[in-house]
Amino acid sequence: MSRMQASVLGLLALACAKFARAKIDESNFDAARIIERDVAIIGGGAAGTYAAVRLREDFNTSIIVIEPKNRLGGHVDTYEVPETNTTLEYGVQSYMQYGPTVDFFERFSVEFGSFTSRRLATINVDVGTGKTLDYTSPTLNDTTEGLKKWLQFVEKYDSLVEPGFWNFPSPDKIPAEFLMPFGEFAREHKVEAAVPRIVTISGVGVGDLQILSTLQVVQAFGLAVTKGVLEGTFIQPKVSNSLLYQRAYKLLKDDVRLGSTIQETERDSTGVRIVIQSEKDQAKTLIKAKKVLWTPYPSQDNLKPFDQDAKELQVFKPWTPEWDYVGVASIPCIPENTSVQYMPRAVEPSNHLAIRDYAYFLSLGTTGPSGLNLFRVMLGANFSLTYEEAKVIVTSSVQKLVQAGTLNHTGDCEVDIKALSAHNGVLWPRESEALEQGFVQKLYSLQGHRSTWWTGRSWCEEYSSNVWTFTDTVLERLLKSLA
Numbered sequence: 400m401s402r403m404q405a406s407v408l409g410l411l412a413l414a415c416a417k418f419a420r421a422k423i424d425e426s427n428f429d430a431a432r433i434i435e436r437d438v439a440i441i442g443g444g445a446a447g448t449y450a451a452v453r454l455r456e457d458f459n460t461s462i463i464v465i466e467p468k469n470r471l472g473g474h475v476d477t478y479e480v481p482e483t484n485t486t487l488e489y490g491v492q493s494y495m496q497y498g499p500t501v502d503f504f505e506r507f508s509v510e511f512g513s514f515t516s517r518r519l520a521t522i523n524v525d526v527g528t529g530k531t532l533d534y535t536s537p538t539l540n541d542t543t544e545g546l547k548k549w550l551q552f553v554e555k556y557d558s559l560v561e562p563g564f565w566n567f568p569s570p571d572k573i574p575a576e577f578l579m580p581f582g583e584f585a586r587e588h589k590v591e592a593a594v595p596r597i598v599t600i601s602g603v604g605v606g607d608l609q610i611l612s613t614l615q616v617v618q619a620f621g622l623a624v625t626k627g628v629l630e631g632t633f634i635q636p637k638v639s640n641s642l643l644y645q646r647a648y649k650l651l652k653d654d655v656r657l658g659s660t661i662q663e664t665e666r667d668s669t670g671v672r673i674v675i676q677s678e679k680d681q682a683k684t685l686i687k688a689k690k691v692l693w694t695p696y697p698s699q700d701n702l703k704p705f706d707q708d709a710k711e712l713q714v715f716k717p718w719t720p721e722w723d724y725v726g727v728a729s730i731p732c733i734p735e736n737t738s739v740q741y742m743p744r745a746v747e748p749s750n751h752l753a754i755r756d757y758a759y760f761l762s763l764g765t766t767g768p769s770g771l772n773l774f775r776v777m778l779g780a781n782f783s784l785t786y787e788e789a790k791v792i793v794t795s796s797v798q799k800l801v802q803a804g805t806l807n808h809t810g811d812c813e814v815d816i817k818a819l820s821a822h823n824g825v826l827w828p829r830e831s832e833a834l835e836q837g838f839v840q841k842l843y844s845l846q847g848h849r850s851t852w853w854t855g856r857s858w859c860e861e862y863s864s865n866v867w868t869f870t871d872t873v874l875e876r877l878l879k880s881l882a
């Protein structure tokens with residue numbers, strides 16, 4: 400190639416780069432609509448709120464939080480019971496005294512006490528017909544014994560997965576147990592009796608718990624939560640789970656954009672530019688930041704305006720979507736202090752591992768003040784489910800109970816859904832092949848790539864306490880990259 404051709408190509412490349420860079424045109428924004436910060440934080444749930452407080456208050460770093468909902472708190476859902484002017488929690492229930500959790504509550508003067516779950520009489524019913532199942536749940540003793548065996552296992556490997564998978568072994572050194580399908584692992588290690596408890600708390604494995612790699616069950620139910628269950632050491636804020644986030648919002652207010660969605664993004668090694676739009680007035684704002692911290696679940700839908708490159712796409716594309724709803728419903732025909740668990744018939748007579756062998760699960764459990772017939776609804780599906788479809792599943796599942804005679808109730812049962820909230824997500828590629836091809840290393844190699852850092856439940860164990868502990872490890876690295 401002649402020097403002339405080379406320099407023409409060089410110019411062309413420069414022009415193309417310039418052209419690509421000019422996608423977001425700064426001249427379209429008034430000075431008042433341009434925000435410059437050290438770090439833009441996407442999502443104001445557990446991870447985003449925590450990172451915002453830590454960065455701004457403890458590390459003197461300027462931030463902006465972008466959150467599509469009109470509140471902070473993510474999976475926290477507090478329902479205000481109008482009849483009694485009290486609240487009940489239908490999203491996040493409780494917290495572990497692990498990592499920075501207690502300090503974080505104390506920082507906002509959020510008082511807490513031990514969490515006690517209400518004693519409910521359980522009816523296990525066939526998800527297909529609503530008929531009572533001939534299924535014997537594990538005894539408390541068997542559950543405890545199973546959990547102790549699980550504890551031994553997660554304790555052994557905790558340093559590989561907590562806080563975060565930074566030190567996760569390369570494919571040839573991954574412990575064989577992690578790669579085993581969970582069904583096989585559970586039988587071999589005699590943890591079957593712990594399975595109903597594990598899935599009830601974590602929601603893991605809808606549709607196919609037994610084929611999941613055991614590592615994914617560890618991610619959903621690791622050491623801290625297992626200890627919390629065995630030792631009964633969960634805590635809960637006294638007023639409501641939302642209080643922490645209300646107080647954090649009061650503190651951060653000027654640096655939070657609620658009701659705002661990302662429109663487009665440009666990211667490279669020198670920084671990021673993000674255009675956001677406010678739902679209220681449709682006004683667009685340009686954010687120029689040195690780094691961006693992404694916290695929501697990285698679904699293709701969420702990432703669409705985030706300008707993914709090939710490396711990111713390769714990691715995020717094969718994840719498994721999951722549809723989850725939680726809510727509150729008034730159901731007058733189910734007796735108070737009852738929990739109805741919809742399960743596949745395959746669990747009969749006591750096949751605990753089959754508990755998720757169905758495309759969805761549903762549970763309805765008494766909650767809130769006595770006399771109001773309120774039930775907490777939990778619905779998870781491995782197929783796409785809109786709000787309306789979720790409501791239909793809930794109401795028709797109650798009618799099934801009536802028709803099957805499970806409730807000793809005749810006549811109509813008027814189900815009134817008071818609140819329903821989506822907690823959809825995406826999970827790591829399900830089977831162990833991806834792990835054997837270095838999935839974890841590829842995922843973590845995205846940290847810092849294109850001025851972008853990642854946290855939230857998709858990167859670590861999924862409980863708030865784990866997410867906060869992990870977020871600290873990301874911030875430590877992010878701050879180094881800012882220096």
Ligand SMILES: Cc1cc2nc3c(=O)[nH]c(=O)nc-3n(C[C@H](O)[C@H](O)[C@H](O)COP(=O)(O)OP(=O)(O)OC[C@H]3O[C@@H](n4cnc5c(N)ncnc54)[C@H](O)[C@@H]3O)c2cc1C
Binds near residue numbers: 441490701855
């Ligand atoms: C029903 C349910 C109950 C749970 N109960 C508990 C519990 O009792 N205890 C516990 O410790 N953990 C619980 N968890 C686990 C929960 O995942 C964590 O506690 C924690 O909420 C995870 O924090 P996060 O920041 O990763 O996600 P989130 O808290 O979900 O925060 C993500 C935020 O990003 C926002 N967002 C979404 N999409 C976008 C987008 N495209 N752009 C910008 N922002 C976006 C969301 O609105 C949300 O505010 C529960 C989870 C669910 C689903």
Ligand SMILES: *[C@@H]1O[C@H](CO)[C@@H](O)[C@H](O)[C@H]1NC(C)=O
Binds near residue numbers: 459
């Ligand atoms: C915080 O950062 C600002 C801007 O970088 C700087 O001027 C100020 O001195 C810093 N404050 C502290 C306490 O470090």
Ligand SMILES: *[C@@H]1O[C@H](CO)[C@@H](O)[C@H](O)[C@H]1NC(C)=O
Binds near residue numbers: 484
């Ligand atoms: C409802 O409860 C809140 C907080 O406990 C209290 O401030 C408020 O006055 C109560 N409202 C009514 C109508 O009782």
Ligand SMILES: *[C@@H]1O[C@H](CO)[C@@H](O)[C@H](O)[C@H]1NC(C)=O
Binds near residue numbers: 540541543544
């Ligand atoms: C469970 O029962 C067995 C005997 O049936 C007993 O040895 C064991 O201690 C019990 N475990 C617990 C946790 O109570």
Ligand SMILES: *[C@@H]1O[C@H](CO)[C@@H](O)[C@H](O)[C@H]1NC(C)=O
Binds near residue numbers: 605755756758
């Ligand atoms: C959902 O779960 C059902 C029941 O286990 C299974 O047959 C189906 O293949 C699953 N679908 C997907 C998309 O994983």
Ligand SMILES: *[C@@H]1O[C@H](CO)[C@@H](O)[C@H](O)[C@H]1NC(C)=O
Binds near residue numbers: 735
């Ligand atoms: C349900 O349990 C609560 C305590 O959790 C109790 O106050 C109430 O009386 C019970 N209701 C019935 C109908 O037994």
Ligand SMILES: *[C@@H]1O[C@H](CO)[C@@H](O)[C@H](O)[C@H]1NC(C)=O
Binds near residue numbers: 805807
């Ligand atoms: C329905 O009635 C039968 C027989 O009286 C009883 O055994 C069963 O517990 C009742 N079911 C409910 C949900 O009350």
